[in-house]
Amino acid sequence: MQKKTVQKIRVLVAKPGLDGHDRGAKVIARALRDAGFEVIYTGLHQTPEMVVSAAIQEDVHVVGLSILSGAHNALVPEILNGVRDAGLKDALFLVGGIIPDEDIPPLKEQGVHMVFTPGASLQEVVDYIRQHAPVRS
Amino acid sequence: MSEHEKKTTSRESWETRLKESEKKNPPRPARFTTWSDMEVPLLSTPEDLSAVGFDYERDLGYPGEYPFTRGVQRNMYRGKLWTMRQFAGFATAEETNKRFKLLLEHGQTGLSTAFDMPTLMGYDADSPRSLGEVGKCGVSVSSLDDMERLFDGIPLGDVTTSMTINGPAIVILCMYLAVAEKQGVPKDKVRGTLQNDILKEYIAQKEWLFPVRPAVGLVIDTIEYCSKHYPNWNNVSISGYHIREAGATAVQELAFTLADGLGYVEESLKRGMKIDEFAPRLSFFFDVHNDFFEEVAKFRAARRLWAKLMRERYGAKDPRSWMLRTHAQTAGVSLTAQQPYNNIVRVAVQALAAIMGGTNSLHTNSMDETLALPTDESVMIALRTQQIIAEESGVANVIDPLGGSYFIEALTTRVEREALAYIQRIDEMGGIIESIEKGFPQAEIANSAYHFQKQLEAKEKVMVGVNKYQTTEAKRALDTLYIDRSIEKRQRERLAELRRKRNAQTHQESLRQVREAAQAGQNLMPSILGAVKSYATLQEICDTLRGVFGIYRETGSF
Numbered sequence: 001m002q003k004k005t006v007q008k009i010r011v012l013v014a015k016p017g018l019d020g021h022d023r024g025a026k027v028i029a030r031a032l033r034d035a036g037f038e039v040i041y042t043g044l045h046q047t048p049e050m051v052v053s054a055a056i057q058e059d060v061h062v063v064g065l066s067i068l069s070g071a072h073n074a075l076v077p078e079i080l081n082g083v084r085d086a087g088l089k090d091a092l093f094l095v096g097g098i099i100p101d102e103d104i105p106p107l108k109e110q111g112v113h114m115v116f117t118p119g120a121s122l123q124e125v126v127d128y129i130r131q132h133a134p135v136r137s
Numbered sequence: 138m139s140e141h142e143k144k145t146t147s148r149e150s151w152e153t154r155l156k157e158s159e160k161k162n163p164p165r166p167a168r169f170t171t172w173s174d175m176e177v178p179l180l181s182t183p184e185d186l187s188a189v190g191f192d193y194e195r196d197l198g199y200p201g202e203y204p205f206t207r208g209v210q211r212n213m214y215r216g217k218l219w220t221m222r223q224f225a226g227f228a229t230a231e232e233t234n235k236r237f238k239l240l241l242e243h244g245q246t247g248l249s250t251a252f253d254m255p256t257l258m259g260y261d262a263d264s265p266r267s268l269g270e271v272g273k274c275g276v277s278v279s280s281l282d283d284m285e286r287l288f289d290g291i292p293l294g295d296v297t298t299s300m301t302i303n304g305p306a307i308v309i310l311c312m313y314l315a316v317a318e319k320q321g322v323p324k325d326k327v328r329g330t331l332q333n334d335i336l337k338e339y340i341a342q343k344e345w346l347f348p349v350r351p352a353v354g355l356v357i358d359t360i361e362y363c364s365k366h367y368p369n370w371n372n373v374s375i376s377g378y379h380i381r382e383a384g385a386t387a388v389q390e391l392a393f394t395l396a397d398g399l400g401y402v403e404e405s406l407k408r409g410m411k412i413d414e415f416a417p418r419l420s421f422f423f424d425v426h427n428d429f430f431e432e433v434a435k436f437r438a439a440r441r442l443w444a445k446l447m448r449e450r451y452g453a454k455d456p457r458s459w460m461l462r463t464h465a466q467t468a469g470v471s472l473t474a475q476q477p478y479n480n481i482v483r484v485a486v487q488a489l490a491a492i493m494g495g496t497n498s499l500h501t502n503s504m505d506e507t508l509a510l511p512t513d514e515s516v517m518i519a520l521r522t523q524q525i526i527a528e529e530s531g532v533a534n535v536i537d538p539l540g541g542s543y544f545i546e547a548l549t550t551r552v553e554r555e556a557l558a559y560i561q562r563i564d565e566m567g568g569i570i571e572s573i574e575k576g577f578p579q580a581e582i583a584n585s586a587y588h589f590q591k592q593l594e595a596k597e598k599v600m601v602g603v604n605k606y607q608t609t610e611a612k613r614a615l616d617t618l619y620i621d622r623s624i625e626k627r628q629r630e631r632l633a634e635l636r637r638k639r640n641a642q643t644h645q646e647s648l649r650q651v652r653e654a655a656q657a658g659q660n661l662m663p664s665i666l667g668a669v670k671s672y673a674t675l676q677e678i679c680d681t682l683r684g685v686f687g688i689y690r691e692t693g694s695f
Contacts, residue, residue, distance in 0.1 A: 017268075026587075026695040027384075044693075069273055118474045
């Protein structure tokens with residue numbers, strides 16, 4: 001039997017914008033850590049530039065943005081493009097929070113892989129990351 | 138056989154028969170707990186009351202009298218129904234002004250203002266930090282000009298206004314007082330409540346500007362100034378709502394909220410004020426969550442505990458200082474995006490608990506608030522929910538109808554004791570400011586939030602439509618209110634015009650006075666009033682203060 005080398009998946013959990021609702025972000029961060037991922041939490045009130053630089057510095061596999069303030073259409077593209085332009089092209093992009101249904105397809109077109117809205121379970125998020133995080137050699 | 142033995146025997150024999158019955162109908166889950174995970178007894182009897190040493194006169198007394206367990210008014214809702222106060226605010230001042238007028242026309246009795254994120258954080262609509270956030274979660278107010286439009290045509294002497302703002306609350310208060318002054322409203326006719334509870338921002342809501350100590354200093358400035366000049370203004374609404382929404386249990390919500398209240402009391406006393414000069418104008422704001430009895434017990438325990446603390450710990454003599462007057466809001470976090478019409482029912486049950494708990498004022502959430510800001514129609518249903526309870530259900534006819542229930546009284550005492558134990562731990566840390574700086578309440582809440590989420594995933598707690606009774610059919614779409622980005626553009630243009638038109642010299646001079654007062658540690662109310670009247674913007678004033686006080690950063694622990 002072949003033995004797989006298990007890479008430690010690094011996840012950035014970020015709170016961009018002025019939104020202070022961090023219950024979800026903290027619960028997710030803890031659940032991801034309990035699932036065995038390496039989790040970096042940015043803390044609150046991050047500008048898009050701050051999130052991009054954290055993603056690059058930590059060379060993360062996954063960028064998870066938590067936004068409950070309605071500012072996602074303005075903030076997400078800035079972060080997405082910033083991270084890609086800085087060379088982290090294969091990172092998995094997740095958004096969680098209060099995202100109206102009609103905003104989800106445009107976010108996905110811009111490169112967000114998955115949007116988790118209220119009611120999503122921790123297990124779903126963990127499983128999604130396990131299945132889709134990029135494998136780097 | 139003595140009376141006691143008779144009772145014991147009858148209880149024992151009942152329990153034997155119970156065991157038989159349970160063979161047929163075993164208990165559904167393994168544990169029966171409240172929403173906050175407190176064990177709930179199968180049955181309460183007079184023994185539960187004697188176990189907690191229940192004494193009617195001491196523990197309940199009469200309504201409107203110490204310790205106010207049964208309510209702060211002598212005739213409660215027979216004299217005056219609770220204030221129905223729906224929180225509103227979105228987009229621009231004009232649009233919120235229209236919503237205010239709609240609510241007033243439909244019988245609402247007080248206004249309540251929600252501000253957008255940039256305003257809450259002390260940024261103007263044209264700041265780069267405001268990108269995408271202007272008018273989204275509330276109304277955008279960057280200067281006195283916006284405040285004038287917000288209350289246009291609403292006589293401020295005839296309404297009570299609540300304003301949900303904290304970090305820059307002192308600036309927004311000054312704008313409101315300036316509008317009232319322009320309308321010619323006498324100072325003692327200015328009524329309402331400023332949330333102005335910065336401590337719970339560091340604990341839960343996380344919209345802060347300055348480090349903890351200077352920020353608390355600003356709160357005390359408003360208390361000191363308004364207790365002299367605006368005798369009917371409530372300076373602080375000490376808020377458990379956000380603490381609960383962030384994941385606290387009912388006991389933690391109560392404990393941290395009262396601990397915050399004690400923090401303001403301590404700091405006001407340090408300024409040389411006397412307890413009875415300011416305590417009567419402190420007010421509270423609690424969440425009202427899913428678990429009916431736990432919530433009723435929490436409101437009753439809150440009044441009793443605060444009254445004791447004010448009288449016994451601080452020697453307050455004025456009964457108004459002992460009274461915990463509170464606003465309540467149904468739990469936003471309990472609303473579900475799945476099957477959103479169910480939210481109407483949740484809100485009704487929660488509203489009923491707040492009223493059975495004796496709240497003085499209530500906001501009922503709209504069913505669509507988990508999706509977006511509420512539409513006019515859903516806001517109306519939420520208001521009608523309160524009116525149906527008030528006018529049709531009969532519960533407002535009688536005071537504290539659950540008082541005396543074996544279960545409720547034992548639970549009230551238990552909630553009170555557990556909250557007091559937390560307050561004592563905080564005292565041992567040196568008070569609430571020190572405990573926040575250590576991250577204690579923050580960590581306790583994060584633990585509870587995680588615990589609850591695990592229980593939800595294990596289906597130990599059930600949310601209908603989320604982890605049980607889900608429907609597979611497509612989500613029934615609600616019409617939601619959409620705030621488009623043109624609002625941001627319009628607000629920027631307006632600000633640009635304001636900056637062009639105003640007298641540059643006057644506003645710069647006024648900002649210099651704010652800076653000097655801050656550096657000298659003076660009460661900042663007079664200088665900020667001057668600055669808002671010269672149309673200095675919110676951010677200009679806040680940046681001036683940031684220059685003196687610095688900014689707050691939280692370590693990102695989870």
